Amino acid sequence: MKNKMATKKLSAKAKMRILIAKDTLKWLAAKKLKLAPGTYFNLPNKSVPTNNSKKDLNRKLDKVLETVSKPCDVCALGGMFYSMVRRYDGVKLYEGNTEYASGPNGSEVYVSSVTGSIVYDRLKKYFSAQQLGLIETAFEETIMGNCVNNDDDYYRLEDARVFAYNKPSATRLKMIMENIIKNKGEFNPPKTNDD
Numbered sequence: 056m057k058n059k060m061a062t063k064k065l066s067a068k069a070k071m072r073i074l075i076a077k078d079t080l081k082w083l084a085a086k087k088l089k090l091a092p093g094t095y096f097n098l099p100n101k102s103v104p105t106n107n108s109k110k111d112l113n114r115k116l117d118k119v120l121e122t123v124s125k126p127c128d129v130c131a132l133g134g135m136f137y138s139m140v141r142r143y144d145g146v147k148l149y150e151g152n153t154e155y156a157s158g159p160n161g162s163e164v165y166v167s168s169v170t171g172s173i174v175y176d177r178l179k180k181y182f183s184a185q186q187l188g189l190i191e192t193a194f195e196e197t198i199m200g201n202c203v204n205n206d207d208d209y210y211r212l213e214d215a216r217v218f219a220y221n222k223p224s225a226t227r228l229k230m231i232m233e234n235i236i237k238n239k240g241e242f243n244p245p246k247t248n249d250d
Contacts, residue, residue, distance in 0.1 A: 069240030071181050076235040078138035088134045089126035090224040092195055095171040096133035099125035103166040112149035116140050131194035131228050136174045189215040189242050193231050196220055218244040
């Protein structure tokens with residue numbers, strides 16, 4: 056009699072997390088993402104004009120991103136947000152920040168960025184707050200997030216902080232996304248402490 060290992064079927068959300076990680080690697084390779092630690096999600100300068108009307112600001116961000124030729128400045132979560140938007144949409148332009156700049160016709164308005172709170176809020180549909188804190192900590196190389204409830208949480212954040220420490224930002228992002236794919240939709244940095 057053969058001893059078969061039971062294979063756990065992936066949940067729909069785990070599959071979505073894996074697709075977001077794979078897409079993040081794809082968009083990084085396609086040069087749609089420019090890594091900028093400390094920055095959540097900035098659109099290229101003056102790339103998304105708006106007339107500030109309700110109809111214009113209700114445009115879907117995924118369709119807008121299709122027209123943006125220069126890369127967006129992102130951190131790891133910003134890159135995942137970009138991938139989530141391109142794959143699953145649901146984000147409207149009005150969720151972004153606008154700025155005014157001089158143009159040929161006087162003052163013009165552009166959507167310039169998406170705040171960290173919106174990036175977090177949207178990604179929490181797929182990833183837990185603890186997972187987002189671990190991912191952000193690994194990319195930023197410093198303890199991030201407010202998900203420390205006990206010593207175990209702190210040790211996991213420390214594991215994440217040293218996961219890809221002192222590697223170039225593109226290498227850190229790749230290592231994080233590959234870890235998510237390998238671990239069936241969960242970022243699981245190896246333990247560095249003996250406790």
